[in-house]
Amino acid sequence: MRDTAIIGAGPAGLAAAHALKQRGLPYTHLERNAGVGGLWDIDAPGSPMYESAHFISSKTLSAFPGFPMPDDYPDYPSHRQILAYLRGFAEANQLIDGIELGTAVERVERIPDGYRVTRADGRATDHAQVIVASGVQWIPQIIDIPGDYSGEIRHTVTYRSAAELEGRRVLIVGGGNSGADIACDAARSADRAAISLRRGYHFIPKHVFGMPSDVFSTRGPTMPIWLEQRVFGALLRLINGDVTRLGLPRPDHKVFETHPLMNSQLLHHLGQGDITARPGIAATEGTTVTFTDGSTEDVDLILLATGYRHEVPYARELLGEGPHPDLYLTAFARHPGLYGLGFVETNGAAYVVMAQLAAMIAQHIEDRTARPDSWDEFERIIATDEPDLSRGIRFIDSPRHTGYVEMTAITRYLHRTARRMSWSLP
Incomplete structure (x- = not known):
């Protein structure tokens, strides 16, 4: 059985690898930079991080389930503390050795029964599934200054x-x-x-x-x-x-x-x-x-300070070129076996939602061979379900708020969906 490719080793990519590893599912993990941590690594080329940056949600509610942030962290950790936390999560869960560091992805394309991932050096590998987890704050939104x-x-x-x-x-x-x-x-x-x-x-x-x-x-x-x-x-x-x-x-x-x-x-x-x-x-x-x-x-x-375009240059043909990829529950693409993790824009602690979505993705992948009827059922849900994840809030009309979800609403819907599919969530 071909495995799953995970692209990116920031918070979303690490959550994906952890979820797959917990269920014994094979994967290939690619990261273009020299270390894990994604945008939180201020030394990574193209990182949007700056010295005064801190988390805007508290350490109390922001940690991955089962892996709290250290007690000596302040309420709102600095970017360096978040990077240390993410690297500690990767080491504690033995994820580091499974990551191909310094490996950029040039292209992801559909092939019969799966996807081909082509690296920047030209080497290509085929996979049954792909999880795009390379983050959203890399391509700046540039506006014209009049005059x-x-x-x-x-x-x-x-x-x-x-x-x-x-x-x-x-x-x-x-x-x-x-x-x-x-x-x-x-x-x-x-x-x-x-x-x-x-x-x-x-x-x-x-x-x-x-x-x-x-x-x-x-x-x-x-x-x-x-x-x-x-x-x-x-x-x-x-x-x-x-x-x-x-x-x-x-x-x-x-x-x-x-x-x-x-x-x-x-x-x-x-x-x-x-x-x-x-x-x-x-x-x-x-x-x-x-x-x-x-x-x-x-x-x-x-x-x-005009934000970022939530595009995936190496998978535009699959995820689109709009302000936000078209993903069911912010994670499931309309193409079977293609996922996006880390695209959730919400008003709460995103790492908890990332971990829950990663668990759902892992169980959906597992269903492909273990419970094909359940796989087919969820594919029908992806194609037809259009949940309202706003909780009645009228978000402003801006590129960032395209696909924006309210924390309570998405959390409730994830648990409802997990119960329907007999999945467990952290």
Whole structure:
């Protein structure tokens, strides 16, 4: 029997290898970089990591099932601690020796009864299944800056540390978690710092009443989503006040309708005048940037914190070229035996969901020979089922939120599906 190819040895790839190994299923594991850890390895070529990066979900809820993060880790571990944790997970589960490091994949294509994986060196191997787990934050989403800007423009994928901002006049464009982090770096290190935001955001503090925010949110009773939005919206207004006083736009959406922005330090720096909030860019000339409200900034560096395209260049023909691969439950492709792991975009701790999806993938692969009727049944489900994984939340219309799922909704649906298929979940 041909085995399963796993492409990528970041969090998703390690979860996949662990799940297959637990069930005694053979696999070939490929990783293009010299070590495991994926994007969390700041030294890996093309990594989007930067020195001030930390986890935005707490260590309490973010660990792989059965493998908690060390007690001496802070509530929100640094990128280096997360990398050490992932490598510890790989070593504890004896996954390292099964990985072909320094092996990039050039192409994945359909063949009769399986898939052909061609490496960058031209060597090809055939497999019954393929799990694409090479991550999503590698291909930057570049936007056009209107006008004739003469300064330096870079995407934050190239950014590493605040030392790069010393002596610079910096404009950060975009308001995700990395944009907010880097804006705080600029507030402390640059000669002049500004952040351009086209829309307002709800700023969620990392701690509420002395506990991590995600832990706090899970300790109360489960509420209807409309009530939860009202309660947490009121709590954020109580904690943060009216953020428009700091020059920020008023949020044009309810809380939870975007990926959580876990950064209250930016509000601190805005309040101290260390950084200035500006609306969207209207025009540029030389190093002068004019914004939609008519205000201007003279900057010599524009950093684009504009996100990433969730594409898989080596499997475009199979997974598509859209903003997000077409995957059932974020993991099962419409082609039998093809899976994607690590494409889940959610408002909770993704590693738990990754481990559960990896367990489902492993059991689906096992069913192919052990329970062919169950394999066929699930293939019919993949082809016809269209679950609503939003929990009634109307996510904003943006590339990142294409395919976005709500944590409670997907967790419940995974358990429901596992029961239906007689699968077990960690």
